[in-house]
Amino acid sequence: MAEALTLHEDPRSGNCFKIKLTAALLGLPLATRAYDIMKGETRTPEFLATVNANGRIPVLQIGDGPDARFLPESNAACWYLAHASHLIPQERFAQSDMLRWMFFEQYSHEPNIATLRFWLRFVGEANLSAEQRAQVMPKRIAGSAALDLMNRHLARSAFFCGGSVTIADIALFAYTHVAEEGGFGLGDYPHINAWIARIEALPGFVAMD
Ligand SMILES: N[C@@H](CCC(=O)N[C@@H](CS)C(=O)NCC(=O)O)C(=O)O
Incomplete structure (x- = not known):
């Protein structure tokens, strides 16, 4: 580029x-x-x-x-x-399926898992507003449902769109691998843990700051 x-x-x-x-x-x-x-x-x-x-x-x-x-x-x-790299599949269905997981990440995953991580790790539980406090449990339930769906999918697939990594994996990895900072235990999700290890082993991988 x-x-x-x-x-x-x-x-x-x-x-x-x-x-x-x-x-x-x-x-x-x-x-x-x-x-x-x-x-x-x-x-x-x-x-x-x-x-x-x-x-x-x-x-x-x-x-x-x-x-x-x-x-x-x-x-x-x-x-x-x-664009035009190995991180985006060329085949039409696979490319659309990758986008499906990226939209899922933005609608069902990030608003729950990232928000709870932000509130608990950076804002602090004691500093949450009454409105935010009321949202903790619904976000905990919705975030857990997202992790559960991911775990079931990864039982059948090494990465989200088959056998090789795409930007859907990157999008979902970002907040999943630090989900424990938002109070989401990852112990019950063996397939997510195996997928995290696969991503961390990719050539060129860098850790979050
Ligand atoms: N959908 C957006 C979310 C962006 C977002 O929520 N950014 C947060 C940090 S992760 C932010 O800038 N918050 C500061 C603010 O809203 O003032 C994306 O995926 O980039």
Whole structure:
């Protein structure tokens, strides 16, 4: 890839880690620019005007200067990096099935597992609002259901879309491998644990900060 790539990130974020892991597995150089989301650094007028009007990281910046383009949404950024690589299947059904798992990640997995990790590890249970407290149990139930589904699928398949890794695995790995930080025990999910070990053994794998 000829263009300079810069990740606007908070290193604690699993959504940002997806993009760093994709780049590492592909051997792509990726610069980073860090923000502290706990201090509202992605909500400044400058960030909203130039990087992401949605006020969130990750954002993949492609190119520099006035021609730079900004791509928010972790899974879109993984797709951009992995375009035409071995991390995206070529066959039509397999490619659509990969997207199915990435949409599942954003709807059924990340809003439950990543949010509980953020609340428990970074915000702190004692600091949760009454509204957040009321959401802990529903998110615990929904997150566990997502892990259960993944475990059953991985009983039949080495990776989410068959025998080789795709960006669906990267998307789901990011918050699954740290799910215990959100209070989700992984002991009951042997197939998830075996899949985590397979991903960590991939050439070029990098750990989350
Ligand atoms: N669907 C988005 C989620 C992005 C997101 O929720 N980012 C969080 C950190 S992981 C954030 O920037 N929070 C700061 C804020 O909302 O102010 C993605 O996959 O990239």
